[in-house]
Amino acid sequence: MTNDSRIWTAALIVVGDEILSGRTQDKNIAQVASWLGVQGIRLREVRVVPDVMDAIVEAVNKLRARNDYLFTTGGIGPTHDDITVDAVARALGVDVVIHPQARAILESYYEPRGGLNEARLRMARVPAGANLIENRVSGAPGIHVENVFLMAGVPGITAQMLDGLTGKLEGGLPLLSTTVGCWVAESEIADLLRETEKAHEGCQIGSYPFFREGKTGANFVIRSVSDDLLKACAHSLEDGLAAIGRFPVPGGI
Amino acid sequence: MTNDSRIWTAALIVVGDEILSGRTQDKNIAQVASWLGVQGIRLREVRVVPDVMDAIVEAVNKLRARNDYLFTTGGIGPTHDDITVDAVARALGVDVVIHPQARAILESYYEPRGGLNEARLRMARVPAGANLIENRVSGAPGIHVENVFLMAGVPGITAQMLDGLTGKLEGGLPLLSTTVGCWVAESEIADLLRETEKAHEGCQIGSYPFFREGKTGANFVIRSVSDDLLKACAHSLEDGLAAIGRFPVPGGI
Numbered sequence: 001m002t003n004d005s006r007i008w009t010a011a012l013i014v015v016g017d018e019i020l021s022g023r024t025q026d027k028n029i030a031q032v033a034s035w036l037g038v039q040g041i042r043l044r045e046v047r048v049v050p051d052v053m054d055a056i057v058e059a060v061n062k063l064r065a066r067n068d069y070l071f072t073t074g075g076i077g078p079t080h081d082d083i084t085v086d087a088v089a090r091a092l093g094v095d096v097v098i099h100p101q102a103r104a105i106l107e108s109y110y111e112p113r114g115g116l117n118e119a120r121l122r123m124a125r126v127p128a129g130a131n132l133i134e135n136r137v138s139g140a141p142g143i144h145v146e147n148v149f150l151m152a153g154v155p156g157i158t159a160q161m162l163d164g165l166t167g168k169l170e171g172g173l174p175l176l177s178t179t180v181g182c183w184v185a186e187s188e189i190a191d192l193l194r195e196t197e198k199a200h201e202g203c204q205i206g207s208y209p210f211f212r213e214g215k216t217g218a219n220f221v222i223r224s225v226s227d228d229l230l231k232a233c234a235h236s237l238e239d240g241l242a243a244i245g246r247f248p249v250p251g252g253i
Numbered sequence: 254m255t256n257d258s259r260i261w262t263a264a265l266i267v268v269g270d271e272i273l274s275g276r277t278q279d280k281n282i283a284q285v286a287s288w289l290g291v292q293g294i295r296l297r298e299v300r301v302v303p304d305v306m307d308a309i310v311e312a313v314n315k316l317r318a319r320n321d322y323l324f325t326t327g328g329i330g331p332t333h334d335d336i337t338v339d340a341v342a343r344a345l346g347v348d349v350v351i352h353p354q355a356r357a358i359l360e361s362y363y364e365p366r367g368g369l370n371e372a373r374l375r376m377a378r379v380p381a382g383a384n385l386i387e388n389r390v391s392g393a394p395g396i397h398v399e400n401v402f403l404m405a406g407v408p409g410i411t412a413q414m415l416d417g418l419t420g421k422l423e424g425g426l427p428l429l430s431t432t433v434g435c436w437v438a439e440s441e442i443a444d445l446l447r448e449t450e451k452a453h454e455g456c457q458i459g460s461y462p463f464f465r466e467g468k469t470g471a472n473f474v475i476r477s478v479s480d481d482l483l484k485a486c487a488h489s490l491e492d493g494l495a496a497i498g499r500f501p502v503p504g505g506i
Contacts, residue, residue, distance in 0.1 A: 017459055020296045021428070022286030023474065024461070026279065029301065033275030043273045045308065048282065048299035051459075055298065078440035079460040080447035110440075119443030154462070177274070187331035187363075190372030194333035206270055206304075207332040208277070209407070211391075221276060 008041045008171045011063035014048040015056055015074035015084050016153055027155040028073040035162045040171025041069060051075060056087035064091070064148055069169060074153030076140065078119040088148055089127035099126040102141055109139025134164035173225040178234050181253030184246045185209070186218040192240045193220065200233035202226060210253075219252040261294045261424045264316035267301040268309055268327035268337050269406055280408040281326040288415045293424025294322060304328060309340035317344070317401055322422060327406030329393065331372040341401055342380035352379045355394055362392025387417035426478040431487050434506030437499045438462070439471040445493045446473065453486035455479060463506075472505040 012032050018024040026048070033043045044067060049055040056075070064070040075084030089096045102124035103116075110116050123140040126132075133142030133149065135157060142161040143150040151161045186193070186207045197205045202224050209218040220237060224230040238248035265285050271277040279301070286296045297320060302308040309328070317323040328337030342349045355377035356369075363369050376393035379385075386395030386402065388410060395414040396403040404414045439446070439460045450458045455477050462471040473490060477483045491501035 014299075017457070017476075018461060018474070019282065020286055020299070021430070021476070022283050022288075022290055022296070023430070025283045029272065030275050030278045033273055035275075037275055043275070044303065046267075046273070046299075046301035050297065077460070077462065079443045080450065081457075081459055113438070114441065117440065117443075120440040122443070123440075175274070177276070185366070187370065187373040187376075188367065190332045190370075190375070197333065204270070204334075206334055207330070208271060209330065221271070221274075223270075223274070 006172050008069070009044045009067045010036050010041045010069040010071060011044055011067045012046045013056070013059045013063065013070065013072045014046065015051060015072055016048070017051050017081070019048050019074075020050055028151075028153070028158055031155060031159060032071055032073070032162070035166075037175055039166070039169055040174045041169065042175060051081045051083060053083055053087050053090070056084060057091045060088055060091035060148065064146070068147060070148045072148065072150050073158055076123065076143070076150055076152060078122050078140075082122065084150055085125050085127060085143065088143075088145065088150060092127055092146060092148070094128040094145075096125050097128045098124050099130060099132060099143075102126065102132055105132075105141060106139050133161045136160050136164075175223050175225055176227055176230055177221055177223045178230050178250075179219050179221050179252030180234055180237050180241070181217065181219045181249035181251070182241050182246050183215055183217045183253070184241070185216045189241065189244070189246070192237070192244070196233065196237045196240060200229060200236065202229045203233040205233070205237070212253075217253055221252075259425050261322075262297045262320045263289050263294050263322040263324060264297055264320045265299045266309065266312045266316065266323065266325045267299065268304060268325055269301070270304050270334070272301050272327075273303055281404075281406070281411055284408060284412060285324055285326070285415070288419075290428055292419070292422055293427045294422065295428060304334045304336060306336055306340050306343070309337060310344045313341055313344035313401065317399070321400060323401045325401065325403050326411055329376065329396070329403055329405060331375050331393075335375065337403055338378050338380060338396065341396075341398065341403060345380055345399060345401070347381040347398075349378050350381045351377050352383060352385060352396075355379065355385055358385075358394060359392050386414045389413050389417075428476050428478055429480055429483055430474055430476045431483050431503075432472050432474050432505030433487055433490050433494070434470065434472045434502035434504070435494050435499050436468055436470045436506070437494070438469045442494065442497070442499070445490070445497070449486065449490045449493055453482060453489065455482045456486040458486070458490070465506075470506055474505075 127145045130145035151158045186209045206221045241248040380398045383398035404411045439462045459474045494501040
């Protein structure tokens with residue numbers, strides 16, 4: 001049973017010089033965020049840090065302490081710049097050990113691929129006390145230790161690991177959302193948005209303007225854990241837009 | 254004159270519930286990172302924070318103190334959830350004031366668009382002591398105060414603001430990079446990578462594996478401020494790959 005009134009939170013650390021250099025467009029923030037939402041867990045903060053021990057340790061210590069869950073992506077591969085396992089172990093104050101099951105998985109995976117070598121065996125290293133997160137794509141598993149979940153940097157592999165965790169983490173009520181679109185400049189209806197949000201406790205309204213087909217418009221995303229509150233707020237916003245001669249588009253534009 | 258030996262650093266704060274909910278795929282991290290690289294400034298850390306005053310203030314205070322420059326994207330529009338200006342002012346301990354030039358820009362921009370109202374005037378609010386960053390797309394300018402640069406959340410507008418700042422921030426030598434690709438599992442050549450990096454001080458090698466056309470490969474990205482060091486390191490890596498019967502692909506795959 002989930003506790004409906006409790007809000008569960010998570011943070012994400014994206015480890016990788018390739019994101020900070022601009023070489024690689026991050027795709028893990030959005031996929032982890034969406035997945036957490038479905039689990040009833042709110043992503044509260046994200047940090048992108050370089051492949052530098054002190055930077056990872058600092059972020060791990062800060063974020064795991066103030067969130068229910070901490071996820072990391074990146075830095076768990078076989079090469080010299082993969083130091084996330086070591087950094088998490090240091091943050092937790094535990095040793096790095098070879099996980100027997102991870103070793104067995106890697107032995108089996110690499111048996112037809114040239115066999116296990118020292119670099120590949122690095123991917124069986126875990127902070128002491130860790131469990132594995134299944135990875136059906138490549139051999140190397142993800143790692144779960146205390147409230148920290150270490151996942152791959154390659155988005156397709158991360159997706160598999162998230163799939164393996166689906167339904168296994170305790171969360172609260174999922175944050176629901178609905179969208180109302182309108183061909184209006186958000187700056188024309190800022191008062192309406194603020195007043196509608198204020199009149200509907202338990203709902204937040206986000207305003208996302210755009211410019212398309214030569215016209216200014218915006219989508220207003222309403223979020224709440226209650227479907228009833230959500231609908232009431234959306235109807236109120238739609239009525240407010242109609243009252244000033246602007247056609248609301250339920251579902252968004 | 255830039256000081257060649259000095260490394261200039263920046264941090265980025267992405268403000269926005271829409272990123273943390275997974276609704277919107279962030280595009281600002283990559284574009285700010287790439288732009289900074291060309292300016293000779295290294296992006297050292299990124300934080301994504303919600304539209305919550307305390308969260309933004311905490312991140313601003315921490316990151317502006319330990320970097321030469323701090324950039325923010327998002328939360329400078331006309332609606333109730335746009336609070337970045339207030340948060341930066343609070344972090345700096347200054348008042349929020351109406352910037353006369355920003356007001357004039359907005360008056361002119363909105364003159365044929367229904368005129369300036371209270372919400373639109375919000376976009377002329379700046380932390381006291383701020384200068385404006387030109388924005389050729391929409392009326393609202395970005396804001397520069399002390400070592401903090403506040404930019405839009407909409408990537409196309411952010412791009413314009415970055416363009417307006419090009420060449421105006423002091424930086425060091427740009428970090429150069431070159432890529433060597435190879436159809437090899439990175440786990441087969443981890444020793445070669447580590448030893449090549451160790452033998453070429455001033456160079457970092459990142460390993461970015463992929464799986465394409467049914468085959469395992471990787472791109473090895475070498476970074477350095479020196480073009481000579483970069484070339485020497487790349488040649489050494491290419492020779493090392495060739496020596497074990499793996500064909501290097503200069504420029505990457």
